[in-house]
Amino acid sequence: MPKPESEKTPVTLVTGFLGAGKTTLLNHILKQKGGRHVAVIENEVGEINIDNSLVVENLLSKEDLVSMDRGCVCCSLRNDIVGALRELQGRAGKRGIAYDAILLETTGLADPAPVAFTFFANSWISANYRLDSILCLVDAQHLRRHLEDAGGGDVNEAVNQIAFADIILLNKIDLVTPEELQAARDLVRSINVTADVIEVSLANCECDDLEGHAQDGKALPGAANHVEQPGWDRLMGINSFSIERALQVDPYFMDSDSENEDNGSEDGSPSPSKQQPEAEQQQQQQQGGGLPAINAAQVAANLAAPGKGTKRGREEEGGAAGPSGAAAGVGECGTHPGPCNDACQSLEADEQLLKQKQMQAAAQAAVAAAQRQPKRRRKKLHDLSGVGSVGITARGALDKYRFNMFMRDLLGEKARDIFRSKGVLCIKGQEATKFVFQGVHETICFGPAATGWAAGEAPVNQIVFIGRDLNRRELAEGLRSCVWTPLPEGWAEHHDAHTNRPYYVNSATGAKQWERPQTACALPYITQSLHPTLTTCL
Numbered sequence: 001m002p003k004p005e006s007e008k009t010p011v012t013l014v015t016g017f018l019g020a021g022k023t024t025l026l027n028h029i030l031k032q033k034g035g036r037h038v039a040v041i042e043n044e045v046g047e048i049n050i051d052n053s054l055v056v057e058n059l060l061s062k063e064d065l066v067s068m069d070r071g072c073v074c075c076s077l078r079n080d081i082v083g084a085l086r087e088l089q090g091r092a093g094k095r096g097i098a099y100d101a102i103l104l105e106t107t108g109l110a111d112p113a114p115v116a117f118t119f120f121a122n123s124w125i126s127a128n129y130r131l132d133s134i135l136c137l138v139d140a141q142h143l144r145r146h147l148e149d150a151g152g153g154d155v156n157e158a159v160n161q162i163a164f165a166d167i168i169l170l171n172k173i174d175l176v177t178p179e180e181l182q183a184a185r186d187l188v189r190s191i192n193v194t195a196d197v198i199e200v201s202l203a204n205c206e207c208d209d210l211e212g213h214a215q216d217g218k219a220l221p222g223a224a225n226h227v228e229q230p231g232w233d234r235l236m237g238i239n240s241f242s243i244e245r246a247l248q249v250d251p252y253f254m255d256s257d258s259e260n261e262d263n264g265s266e267d268g269s270p271s272p273s274k275q276q277p278e279a280e281q282q283q284q285q286q287q288g289g290g291l292p293a294i295n296a297a298q299v300a301a302n303l304a305a306p307g308k309g310t311k312r313g314r315e316e317e318g319g320a321a322g323p324s325g326a327a328a329g330v331g332e333c334g335t336h337p338g339p340c341n342d343a344c345q346s347l348e349a350d351e352q353l354l355k356q357k358q359m360q361a362a363a364q365a366a367v368a369a370a371q372r373q374p375k376r377r378r379k380k381l382h383d384l385s386g387v388g389s390v391g392i393t394a395r396g397a398l399d400k401y402r403f404n405m406f407m408r409d410l411l412g413e414k415a416r417d418i419f420r421s422k423g424v425l426c427i428k429g430q431e432a433t434k435f436v437f438q439g440v441h442e443t444i445c446f447g448p449a450a451t452g453w454a455a456g457e458a459p460v461n462q463i464v465f466i467g468r469d470l471n472r473r474e475l476a477e478g479l480r481s482c483v484w485t486p487l488p489e490g491w492a493e494h495h496d497a498h499t500n501r502p503y504y505v506n507s508a509t510g511a512k513q514w515e516r517p518q519t520a521c522a523l524p525y526i527t528q529s530l531h532p533t534l535t536t537c538l
């Protein structure tokens with residue numbers, strides 16, 4: 001028996017391209033939870049989960065976090081959402097609590113549509129949970145670059161993430177000039193005219209290298225940009241996800257698109273595969289079947305002329321207020337001049353009810369239409385060719401200077417293709433401190449983690465690279481060369497007075513060299529693991 005909507009646990013889907021600030025937003029929200037019970041479901045694309053430890057400190061209990069690390073949730077793991085929700089439900093039951101809200105962070109490469117679809121297609125989920133809203137983080141600094149990757153007729157995920165959002169957090173505005181910010185606003189609006197757009201700077205990471213040099217002492221380009229600070233009420237429990245809007249963005253939103261679909265099972269267990277023959281799929285894709293309404297050509301036109309043909313959102317169109325009621329003044333419903341009275345409140349309640357009924361009707365109509373029509377699959381429309389992740393674990397403390405140089409050279413050459421790099425590091429001389437390394441293209445950020453190594457946790461270096469055409473061997477060898485090793489007998493390390501670059505002096509011969517002399521068999525132990533499930537995204 002499905003629960004009434006008001007009794008279902010609200011789930012907020014957090015999307016956004018790699019490095020846009022999803023985990024930072026989770027922490028921003030979690031810090032405002034007060035006495036509410038909030039759980040987090042994490043899905044990481046990287047081979048090693050770095051984000052868990054960055055979120056857990058803001059949860060009431062470690063039990064409130066569940067990870068889905070076997071791949072990308074939009075492609076292969078939709079049934080894992082059922083598993084994750086069941087796991088949380090079981091843990092909450094044992095503790096005698098019920099969750100007030102659940103945050104589901106997708107990978108930066110996920111298409112939100114199939115994930116959202118799961119909340120309607122799976123009967124157990126739809127009986128117990130409701131999709132409250134889709135929040136999308138947009139990196140104001142790298143937006144254009146991410147959208148420009150939408151080529152060749154396919155739709156890239158950055159576009160879909162923006163198109164499907166109910167709230168867009170245009171983030172990192174501290175890193176862009178007012179002109180760049182305006183261009184980013186125009187791009188966002190050209191893809192999604194209805195979302196509530198909030199301009200934020202959720203974190204402030206100013207160091208641009210491991211030596212802690214803060215942007216050469218210059219003020220950040222966006223220092224003068226006006227930053228909003230959205231509170232809990234603006235982001236959570238807003239009930240702004242609308243199937244009607246999802247169907248406008250993607251007319252095939254409610255279509256079955258994978259073997260993960262599960263329409264009939266009450267307990268959430270998967271039903272047998274209903275996969276279409278490949279030839280049929282290809283034919284439908286060639287005919288445009290299942291193509292989302294936002295296409296690459298449209299975005300390309302917007303990129304060429306930002307602002308052209310765009311609308312400026314509800315306020316300028318004189319439309320309805322956003323989820324936050326932004327179009328009306330405080331205490332005003334916007335339907336008449338001046339503040340609200342009791343009659344307005346009951347009007348508002350009636351409107352809410354009507355809206356819910358309309359949504360239910362639209363959902364029923366969409367489900368009925370989906371059952372009547374032949375299934376059109378959206379799968380394999382991702383433009384992720386060559387995108388993968390490489391995770392490396394290296395034992396031993398890193399030589400900070402070498403690692404800094406390794407990352408600088410790597411990103412100097414390949415920043416465009418390395419979308420994301422992140423990890424935890426152990427630095428020689430500061431072994432007791434757990435450092436966190438975060439990179440988004442060439443922007444890097446490095447500093448001590450909020451919490452140190454856990455009791456019994458061996459200090460280790462774990463780093464994940466996510467990007468296009470990554471060379472696993474080159475990356476592993478590069479990191480390996482950064483691990484500090486003892487010098488052979490007779491050698492000593494010195495540092496250049498100007499650059500701090502280390503050089504080596506042999507006390508017996510007086511020889512000096514930049515290259516670090518190696519002792520035989522001094523190579524550190526390194527593990528590399530393949531990530532089998534990621535291939536299902538490609």
Ligand SMILES: Nc1nc2c(ncn2[C@@H]2O[C@H](COP(=O)(O)OP(=O)(O)OP(=O)(O)O)[C@@H](O)[C@H]2O)c(=O)[nH]1
Nearest residue numbers: 018019020021022023024108172201202203205438
């Ligand atoms: N300057 C600046 N940096 C930010 C801002 N928001 C986030 N960052 C930094 O951007 C980096 C990536 O942030 P995350 O929150 O990990 O991004 P993400 O979307 O979760 O990344 P993935 O999980 O890899 O997709 C981190 O170094 C953050 O500190 C911001 O508003 N300004």
